[in-house]
Amino acid sequence: MRVEYINPFVEAAFNILKEVLNTEVRRGELYLKSTTMPVLGVAALVGLAGDVEGRVLFDMSKSTALAVASTMNGEQLTTMDELAKATITELANMITAQAVTKLHDLGFKFDLTPPALFTGDNMEVSDHEVEALIVPMEVPEGRIEINVAIRERA
Amino acid sequence: MDTNTATVEQERAAPQGRVNTIDYKMVTFSLAGKDYGVDIMNVKEIAKAGRFTFVPNAAPYLRGVYNLRGDIIPVVDLRVFFHLPAEKKSDEALENMLILRLGEHVFGVVVDNIDKVVGIQSSSIQPPHPIFGDINIKYIHGVVENQNRLYIILDVVRIFAQKEEEKPRILSETPSGSYYAPVTGPISVPLTDSVIEARDEGGGTDLDFIKQTLFALKRFAATPLNEAWVNRRFEEWKKIQKSSDLQLKNIEDADQYLETFYSPYSGNFWGEDFIQAILQTLPDTASRTIQVWNPGCGKGFETFSFACVLRKRYRDAQIKIWANDSDLLAISQAPNMVFQLDDVPEYFREFLVKGRNGYTFNSTIKDSILFEYHDILNSNPFPELDIILARDILSFLPPVDQNRIISDFSEKLKGKGLVILGKNEQIVEEGWTSLGKDPVSAYTRKE
Numbered sequence: 083m084r085v086e087y088i089n090p091f092v093e094a095a096f097n098i099l100k101e102v103l104n105t106e107v108r109r110g111e112l113y114l115k116s117t118t119m120p121v122l123g124v125a126a127l128v129g130l131a132g133d134v135e136g137r138v139l140f141d142m143s144k145s146t147a148l149a150v151a152s153t154m155n156g157e158q159l160t161t162m163d164e165l166a167k168a169t170i171t172e173l174a175n176m177i178t179a180q181a182v183t184k185l186h187d188l189g190f191k192f193d194l195t196p197p198a199l200f201t202g203d204n205m206e207v208s209d210h211e212v213e214a215l216i217v218p219m220e221v222p223e224g225r226i227e228i229n230v231a232i233r234e235r236a
Numbered sequence: 237m238d239t240n241t242a243t244v245e246q247e248r249a250a251p252q253g254r255v256n257t258i259d260y261k262m263v264t265f266s267l268a269g270k271d272y273g274v275d276i277m278n279v280k281e282i283a284k285a286g287r288f289t290f291v292p293n294a295a296p297y298l299r300g301v302y303n304l305r306g307d308i309i310p311v312v313d314l315r316v317f318f319h320l321p322a323e324k325k326s327d328e329a330l331e332n333m334l335i336l337r338l339g340e341h342v343f344g345v346v347v348d349n350i351d352k353v354v355g356i357q358s359s360s361i362q363p364p365h366p367i368f369g370d371i372n373i374k375y376i377h378g379v380v381e382n383q384n385r386l387y388i389i390l391d392v393v394r395i396f397a398q399k400e401e402e403k404p405r406i407l408s409e410t411p412s413g414s415y416y417a418p419v420t421g422p423i424s425v426p427l428t429d430s431v432i433e434a435r436d437e438g439g440g441t442d443l444d445f446i447k448q449t450l451f452a453l454k455r456f457a458a459t460p461l462n463e464a465w466v467n468r469r470f471e472e473w474k475k476i477q478k479s480s481d482l483q484l485k486n487i488e489d490a491d492q493y494l495e496t497f498y499s500p501y502s503g504n505f506w507g508e509d510f511i512q513a514i515l516q517t518l519p520d521t522a523s524r525t526i527q528v529w530n531p532g533c534g535k536g537f538e539t540f541s542f543a544c545v546l547r548k549r550y551r552d553a554q555i556k557i558w559a560n561d562s563d564l565l566a567i568s569q570a571p572n573m574v575f576q577l578d579d580v581p582e583y584f585r586e587f588l589v590k591g592r593n594g595y596t597f598n599s600t601i602k603d604s605i606l607f608e609y610h611d612i613l614n615s616n617p618f619p620e621l622d623i624i625l626a627r628d629i630l631s632f633l634p635p636v637d638q639n640r641i642i643s644d645f646s647e648k649l650k651g652k653g654l655v656i657l658g659k660n661e662q663i664v665e666e667g668w669t670s671l672g673k674d675p676v677s678a679y680t681r682k683e
Contacts, residue, residue, distance in 0.1 A: 085567050085607040112564055116614030213614040233617060234606065235340075 083215050083232060084134075088112070090184035091138070091177075092217050095228050098177045103153050103221055110218030115229075119214070121205040122227070123147070124162070126174035129195035130182075136212060136232030138181075140174045144201070146224030153223060162201055171197045177228070258355035263334065264387055265347040268320040272347075273354065273380070273387040280337040282350050285311075286330040302344050304335065311344035317395070318375075323348070338396050345392075354387065356380050361389060442482045443470050446493065449483065453490040456497075459635045465497060465660035472496075499627045499659040500675050503534055505581050506541040510675065514542075517671050517678040518549055518623075519652060525554045526622045529648070531612045532629030533559035536570030536605075542625055543601050544584050558618055560610035570607045572596075613637055620650045628658035639665075646681060655679045 092109065099107045124147040126140040142150070144162065151169040152159045159166045174197045182192045207229075214231040262273035263282070288300030288311050297317035301308050311333065315322035325331065334345045361378035377391040447458040447466065458466045473482060473493060484490045500510050526546060533539045539559040546555050561567040574594040577585070588595040596602075610616075612629065624645050630638050642663060645655050657663070659675040672678030 083609050085571055085609055088564075088568070088609060114562065114609065114611045114614060116611070211615045211617040213611060215609065 083114075083213070083230065084234065086188060086190070087134070087185065087230075087232065088215060090181045090188070091215075091228065091230050094181035094184060095177050095217055095219055095226075098173070098180055099219055099221055099226070102173065102176070103150065103223065105153075105222055108220040110220060112218075113216050114213050115216055116213040118206050118208040119229075121200070121207055123201065123203065123205075124170060125200045125205065125207070126170050126197050127200065128174055128178040128197045130178075130192050130232055131195070132192040133190050133235065134192065134232040135235055136209075136230070138174070138178050139207060139214075139229040139231070140170070140177070141227040141229055142170075143224060146226065149223035150221070150226070167199050167201070171199050174199075257357040260358035260361070261353055261355045262387065262389060264351040264354050265332070265334065266349045266351065267315055267318065267347055268322075269348075271351070271385050271387045273389045274334065274336070274392050275377075275389070276353060278336050278338060278392050280335040280342060283333050283335055283344075284330040285333050285344070286325075286328065288344075299344075299346060302333075304342070304344070307342060309335070309342045309344050311346060312396075313346040315346070315348070336392055336396075338393055341396070343396060354382050356382055364388075443467070445483055446470065446473075450490055450493065453484065453487050454494060455632050456490075456494060457631060457633065457635050457638065459631075459638055460664040461638055461657075461661050462497070462631045463664075464662065469493065469496060497628070497631070497658075497660050501541070502538075502628060504537050505584060506538070506545070507581065508583060511541075511545055511583060513673065513676045514545060514656070515549060516673070517654065517656070517676050518546075519654065521550070521553075521622070521652075523553065523622065525556065526550055527619055528555070528557040528623045528625060529616075529618050529621050530557055530559040530625045531561075531610075531616075532626060533561050533567070533570065533607070534563065535566045536573060536607060538625070538627065539570070539605055539607070540573070540597055540601065541584070543597075543604055544587050547587070547601065547604070555604040557605045558608060559605055560608045560612065562609070562611040564609055567607055567609055571602070571605075612641060616644060616648070618648055620653075621648050622650055622653050624649065624653070624655045626655065626657060628661070630657065631661060649681060652680060 092112070096107055096109060121139075122141050123144040124142050127137055128140075129137045147170050148159055148162065148166060150173065151166040154169050154173065155165065178194055178197075182194055185192055209231045212231045212233050214229045217228040217230065219226045219228065261276040263276050263279045264271055264273045266272065283304070285302055288302050290300045291298060291310075294300075297313050299311040299313045299316075302311045313322065314320075331346045332348065332350045334347060334350065336343045336345055361380045363378055364373050364376035375391055375395050377389040380387050380389060443466075450456040450458060484493055501507055506514070528542070528546070530539050530542065536559060539557060543555065543557055546553075546557075559567075559570070561570075574591065574596055575588070576594050577588070580588060580595065584597075587597050587601050589598045613633070626645075630641060633641065642665065646667070649655065654671070655663070655668075655678065656672070657677045657679070659677060661677055662670070663679050667682050668679045669682050670677070670679055
């Protein structure tokens with residue numbers, strides 16, 4: 083993954099999480115991952131197109147998702163209902179949008195697709211011939227993994 | 237009168253009937269007087285265009301390429317493709333063109349006239365019958381009647397997919413003769429031989445231990461790739477240490493052992509002597525683009541050096557370098573390196589521009605390099621490469637991966653492509669010809 087793309091995603095995730103959850107955010111070590119990897123339970127996916135092709139996946143466990151959605155809405159949510167899903171989707175949208183804005187300032191043009199939310203157990207995600215950059219974020223609600231798999235358009 | 241009312245009624249009824257049932261829209265056009273349609277989902281836009289840029293040696297139906305707002309797209313003349321009579325227009329005249337998008341690819345398709353968008357019910361599409369149209373039946377998706385006109389729906393995906401298939405087939409045929417068979421077993425064979433040999437000299441176990449320690453401490457894997465050096469170095473090591481204790485006890489020892497392994501100017505700008513040596517191995521090429529892969533580029537000194545060398549050597553070519561490293565810290569600094577003029581050798585100074593904090597490489601050099609955070613052990617999706625510059629990286633991969641990556645190199649390399657390894661690295665497998673002279677270790681695939 084192109085070096086210039088990394089920071090905008092890390093910064094955007096950090097800023098937005100800090101802002102919407104109003105808490106301390108700790109960033110874990112970045113690393114690269116290839117082939118198939120398990121998804122924790124709730125995954126919001128935003129597609130990217132333009133100078134690159136690929137997608138960003140926001141991956142968290144169901145309990146983390148509920149806790150995050152509860153904090154963002156200011157009420158206790160107990161099931162992954164419409165509101166909880168919409169909240170996680172919106173979070174994914176906010177982070178990706180801010181990253182894309184930052185990238186735009188650097189001169190890279192990206193378009194994004196509306197987020198799609200996946201929930202379920204024992205899910206896996208595979209990308210053909212693209213390795214994913216994993217940005218782990220620790221918040222009091224739990225761990226959110228931001229999984230960026232993009233590549234230059236040939 | 238009667239017939240008129242009938243048509244009007246029919247037309248009035250038709251839209252109402254269609255409102256609920258339209259589930260397929262096609263863009264219709266004519267070729268040699270007959271009506272054709274393509275699925276609107278494949279049509280990006282329509283345009284009038286002319287003065288296509290001729291491409292020599294291309295198939296006759298390829299009219300050339302066209303600049304569609306900055307994107308260069310191939311333009312296919314469907315009439316020629318299907319051997320239909322085409323009206324000869326003057327060079328200046330504009331042709332009617334459908335711009336199709338199939339997957340990642342965008343094509344221009346020249347037709348006689350573009351008609352309109354027709355909505356139909358997909359169930360009304362009938363399978364093609366050989367008597368319709370002058371077109372090879374396998375390219376026809378179906379036939380549909382709409383308002384007394386018969387449209388032949390072309391299967392554009394098939395038309396263009398078929399052309400794509402042809403290309404890789406030719407490509408895969410060429411290297412097959414020299415195709416490098418991935419080595420799975422043989423790696424251990426030469427190793428054991430040499431171990432036995434060394435053991436006869438009484439130093440085998442020591443060498444074995446050293447090899448193991450090097451791998452444990454420095455992830456340096458002793459394999460046929462670097463065996464010559466490891467053995468040579470062991471002899472030197474015995475002289476240096478003198479004592480009976482040859483073992484590497486800690487990382488400092490291991491570093492000291494590996495001291496002479498690294499290629500010249502690792503992690504630094506290349507010196508004049510090395511540049512000259514590299515220049516001697518670079519082939520003469522008529523190619524307009526030179527694609528380079530530089531795994532393990534670290535902080536980018538090597539990449540910048542090589543970019544400048546290539547720029548001077550191939551003045552007119554377009555140079556593209558993919559530089560990767562899995563060390564995030566090192567590679568993050570690479571794109572924005574700033575130097576003091578004194579730190580940069582004379583050779584590279586013509587490519588520098590002065591910035592606020594010091595000197596950086598000019599945009600020609602910078603734009604030719606793409607620094608990526610990438611692990612070579614993951615899939616390496618690069619296009620066909622002219623040169624792979626991988627100095628001192630393979631030796632630091634586990635033996636199995638060394639073989640895998642070398643066969644990966646072979647696959648990614650163009651026919652006359654060049655692999656440049658570290659000073660003390662050799663490809664011992666079949667199918668490679670050594671080109672370079674010390675300190676450059678370069679290989680091409682055997683024809």
